[in-house]
Amino acid sequence: xxxxxxxxxWVKEWADICQPDSIHWCDGSDEENQKLLDLMVSSGAAxxxxxxxxxxxxxxxxxxxxxxxxxxxxxxxxxxxxxxxPTNNWSDPQEMKKTLLPLYKGSMNGRIMYIIPFSxxxxxxxxxxxxxxxxxxxxxxxxxxxxxxMGKAVLDILGNDDFVPCMHSxxxxxxxxxxxxKWPCAPIESKYISHxxxxxxxxxxxxxxxGNALLGKKCFALRIASSMAHREGWLAEHMLIMGITNxxxxxxxxxxxxxxxxxxxxxxxxIPSIPGWKVECVGDDIAWMKFGADGRLYAINxxxxxxxxxxxxxxxxxxxxxxxxxxxxxxxxxxxxxxGDIWWEGIGYDIPPGTITWTNEDYDPASGKPAAHPNARxxxxxxxxxxxxxxxxxxxxxxxxxxxxxxxRPSTLPLVCxxxxxxxxxxxxxxxxxxxxxxxxxxxxxxxxxxFAMLPFCGYHMGDYFAHWVKIGENAPNKSKLPKxxxxxxxxxxxxxxxxxxxxxxxxxxxxWIFERTEGADIARETAIxxxxxxxxxxxxxxxxxxxxxxxLLKVDKNEWIDELKLINDHYASFGDRLPEEMKEQLQxxxxxxxxxx
Ligand code: GTP
Ligand code: SPV
Ligand code: MN
Numbered sequence: 102x103x104x105x106x107x108x109x110x111w112v113k114e115w116a117d118i119c120q121p122d123s124i125h126w127c128d129g130s131d132e133e134n135q136k137l138l139d140l141m142v143s144s145g146a147a148x149x150x151x152x153x154x155x156x157x158x159x160x161x162x163x164x165x166x167x168x169x170x171x172x173x174x175x176x177x178x179x180x181x182x183x184x185x186x187p188t189n190n191w192s193d194p195q196e197m198k199k200t201l202l203p204l205y206k207g208s209m210n211g212r213i214m215y216i217i218p219f220s221x222x223x224x225x226x227x228x229x230x231x232x233x234x235x236x237x238x239x240x241x242x243x244x245x246x247x248x249x250x251m252g253k254a255v256l257d258i259l260g261n262d263d264f265v266p267c268m269h270s271x272x273x274x275x276x277x278x279x280x281x282x283k284w285p286c287a288p289i290e291s292k293y294i295s296h297x298x299x300x301x302x303x304x305x306x307x308x309x310x311x312g313n314a315l316l317g318k319k320c321f322a323l324r325i326a327s328s329m330a331h332r333e334g335w336l337a338e339h340m341l342i343m344g345i346t347n348x349x350x351x352x353x354x355x356x357x358x359x360x361x362x363x364x365x366x367x368x369x370x371x372i373p374s375i376p377g378w379k380v381e382c383v384g385d386d387i388a389w390m391k392f393g394a395d396g397r398l399y400a401i402n403x404x405x406x407x408x409x410x411x412x413x414x415x416x417x418x419x420x421x422x423x424x425x426x427x428x429x430x431x432x433x434x435x436x437x438x439x440x441g442d443i444w445w446e447g448i449g450y451d452i453p454p455g456t457i458t459w460t461n462e463d464y465d466p467a468s469g470k471p472a473a474h475p476n477a478r479x480x481x482x483x484x485x486x487x488x489x490x491x492x493x494x495x496x497x498x499x500x501x502x503x504x505x506x507x508x509x510r511p512s513t514l515p516l517v518c519x520x521x522x523x524x525x526x527x528x529x530x531x532x533x534x535x536x537x538x539x540x541x542x543x544x545x546x547x548x549x550x551x552x553f554a555m556l557p558f559c560g561y562h563m564g565d566y567f568a569h570w571v572k573i574g575e576n577a578p579n580k581s582k583l584p585k586x587x588x589x590x591x592x593x594x595x596x597x598x599x600x601x602x603x604x605x606x607x608x609x610x611x612x613x614w615i616f617e618r619t620e621g622a623d624i625a626r627e628t629a630i631x632x633x634x635x636x637x638x639x640x641x642x643x644x645x646x647x648x649x650x651x652x653x654l655l656k657v658d659k660n661e662w663i664d665e666l667k668l669i670n671d672h673y674a675s676f677g678d679r680l681p682e683e684m685k686e687q688l689q690x691x692x693x694x695x696x697x698x699x
Contacts, residue, residue, distance in 0.1 A: 102126055103256050108233060111266055112216055115235050119270060120207045121214035127242055129252015137239045146240065146283050151441030156428040160437050161240060162459055163310055164284040168434060169476045170312040170541045172557050175294040186562030187675045197295050201304055204272060204291065211275025212237040217245050218255035221322050221403035225258055226496030228389055228401050232265040234316050238309050241269065244431060247406035247480045249317045265301050265325060267316035272307035284309060296320060298328035298560040311408055311478060322387045322403045324560035331561055331569050339554045340388040341369040342400045342499065344490045345612055348377030353616060356388050356400055357505035358530065358554040361540030364591060366409045370421035370488060373609035375640055381490035383499055385409065390501065396579035399498035411435050411477040415449030418605050421488050426481035434459040436472030445473035475539035502619045507589040508535025508551060513661040514590040516602060516654040517611040519618055519625060519632040523574035526586025528687035531567050532669050550672045564679025571683045585619050593654055601650040610640050628657045629694035659698050666692060
């Protein structure tokens, strides 16, 4: 247990409210993990996968209503509504607690309350932060054990210090003798993913899924941490972190913010299609960044695992992801083959006969229903990634040379584009957008603005968040050492709706251009929207078909951008007087450059 008074009191309070049958303090050991997994196999919640095909790995099917994040049930509960801003659902903190307490009352009847001490960031690192999650879901415990540094060692480091309290219940109490469901959860309208940024608290109720339930991830490391970072002068971002080494052995690190299911995991694990280049993975989803003593911006990956999109992952598209989940992994909402392995659309081979779907039905191609849910995920230890960077657990982080923004844009946005300077780069981040994906439930199809890929993850007013980014640039200890900022788009399509760019391993061609630009290479052409690659400056060696698409991929079309300007103006109008002057100036600058463009 613990000598930490605040922790003891907090656990006792919640145990009194939730009335679990018992309390279990997680030590993080192999034995504990195995016991929980065995328990879930015997209850029917989990399937143990074949020991030869998928050693130490388990398969889960969620409730069909609980397959992704629920943005309309996610709340930022700041004292003032204006501090949550136009992009968040707001509730008064006291009101929200009044709503939730009756739901939590008795919510763990018939269940065990697990206490999970976890560290976001390497144990004992100065940049790391400790959280304690209470949950009644053993699925959450075994996932948190992969995604974070979890267990007794964390309590030892915590001592009597403060922690971020993360409260979670699936919201499905059991009557005496009642048989549990395979995936207990509450109906959608009773789900609440609530954050109290001013007191660093998280109250999550009703969902067992990913970002709703593994509270170290989106709730803590993004929503709460972005608020902490705003107060304390650092950055908590929805970004991958990658190392990139050129054929001469020069190594740089980049971060990239793409919205959910838009290619972070794939880029972080990329295998370059041009010889001599090397890419290594520091993280695939979240970056915490602070200035180092040398004046450079340093990033750490606060996570210890990958919670990656399964469909589309194959030995051709992302072998490193497949190899990362070859063992000791958890699969949620994929298909299950008769020989005890998993399968999903785009895994790279035909579906084995007798495969059952994520809804536990026999797969029927005639039904048109996929075997795996489009947001099916694997949970895999980061250290199992064949290209994990040697510095991925360096408590000081890695120095960042470039920051990339992007999303799925079928038109308008070129393959790659560099900002004129820091504030123009912040502007690029602020106007980023993407076609929506399956990573969240209930969104309207089409392109939506997703500034900095943080739309669902910013714990405070988005206008203040833009201002915070401007301030990071202003207050940089050495402005010449700031990372350069770029926008990329792997998803431009031709009029027939086909991708113009092969993507995946060929994305190294855009990364190479970025790498060279960070060294000041004279390979750019100035346009109204920024610097794009000059003619012949994208390496197309070995790129057959798509090479012919390069002009179309790099095109900056005045008319498309004038349409885009209207959308940006609407987007910006929503921030009212919290939109920083610097961003208004950027918008004016773009408008007049476009007017003057040929
Ligand atoms: P989250 O975990 O939700 O934050 O997503 P992510 O940004 O890590 O996305 P991920 O890398 O898992 O990619 C999601 C989907 O995009 C997968 O189905 C990929 O196959 C597909 N994808 C990734 N990179 C590319 C690319 O370069 N081109 C194309 N066409 N598709 C890609
Ligand atoms: C995302 O949706 O951006 C994810 C998956 O990384 S989840 O953890 O469910 O948020
Ligand atoms: Mn993500």
